[in-house]
Amino acid sequence: MSRSFAAMMTEFEAVLKDGKITAAYQGLAAYIRDLRAHFAASYPDYDFPGNIYYGYLDMTYFSILPPALKKRDLKVAVVFNYQSFRFEAWLSGRNRKAQETAFHAIKGAGWETYRLTPNPEKSDSVLEHILAPDPEFSDLDELTKQIERGTHDFIQRLEDFYADHPA
Numbered sequence: 724m725s726r727s728f729a730a731m732m733t734e735f736e737a738v739l740k741d742g743k744i745t746a747a748y749q750g751l752a753a754y755i756r757d758l759r760a761h762f763a764a765s766y767p768d769y770d771f772p773g774n775i776y777y778g779y780l781d782m783t784y785f786s787i788l789p790p791a792l793k794k795r796d797l798k799v800a801v802v803f804n805y806q807s808f809r810f811e812a813w814l815s816g817r818n819r820k821a822q823e824t825a826f827h828a829i830k831g832a833g834w835e836t837y838r839l840t841p842n843p844e845k846s847d848s849v850l851e852h853i854l855a856p857d858p859e860f861s862d863l864d865e866l867t868k869q870i871e872r873g874t875h876d877f878i879q880r881l882e883d884f885y886a887d888h889p890a
Contacts, residue, residue, distance in 0.1 A: 752777060754863060755803060759785040761867055762801070762874075772798075780805050782847075784813075787874070791882045796821035799878055800848070801870065810855040810870050812877040813848035825849045832888050836880055852877045 738744050755775055762785075763771050770788035777783050784802040792798060796817040804811050814837075816822030826843035829850065840846040854873035858866055 750860075751783070751803065754860075755783055755785065757863075758801065758867060758870065762787060762871070765871070778805075786815075787878070789878050789882065791885060792878070795825070795885065797825055797849075797881075799874065799881070801854070801874055808858075809853060810858055810866075810873075812852045812854050812874050814850040814877075814881060815848050816843075819844060822846075822849055828888060829884070832884070834884055836884075837877070850881075 752775075759771060759775060762769070766787070766789075768790060770793065772786055772788060775783065775785045782802050782804055784800040787799045787801065789799065792814075798815055798817065800813040800815055802811045802813055803809075814825065816825055822843045826839070826849045830839060837850040837852045839850055840848050843849055852873065854870045854877075855866060860866065
């Protein structure tokens with residue numbers, strides 16, 4: 724294991740010294756900061772708690788709290804998933820209890836509009852929706868519009884679901 728780790732660190736060092744990974748990561752971080760600011764300016768009725776989570780090259784995300792979801796201790800995360808290299812929207816709970824409650828309500832209703840996580844106790848999400856399966860970073864304005872449209876639709880459908888299932 725340590726030899727494999729040592730080899731990986733040697734490769735990691737070489738990739739970092741090249742400079743391209745660092746520049747790309749900084750560019751992605753700046754884009755996500757701008758994306759969060761865009762959402763905050765466009766949706767003044769929503770809360771945007773905390774900071775951006777930059778992760779461990781697994782995911783980077785920010786949270787959105789629309790009023791109808793906030794009162795249920797739920798939030799939407801706009802996520803850049805590094806492994807699948809795409810943007811996603813996730814429904815998550817403020818805590819595991821809220822997440823499990825949402826999971827059971829959605830599963831019990833048979834709502835299959837979005838992918839339900841297999842186990843809310845071991846996941847950061849309840850539902851996941853792909854916003855930009857192959858993000859086009861050469862046109863950030865269009866990418867922002869695509870993410871915004873998909874996130875808005877995701878939130879609207881969640882609000883509609885909870886309006887129809889108030890329990």
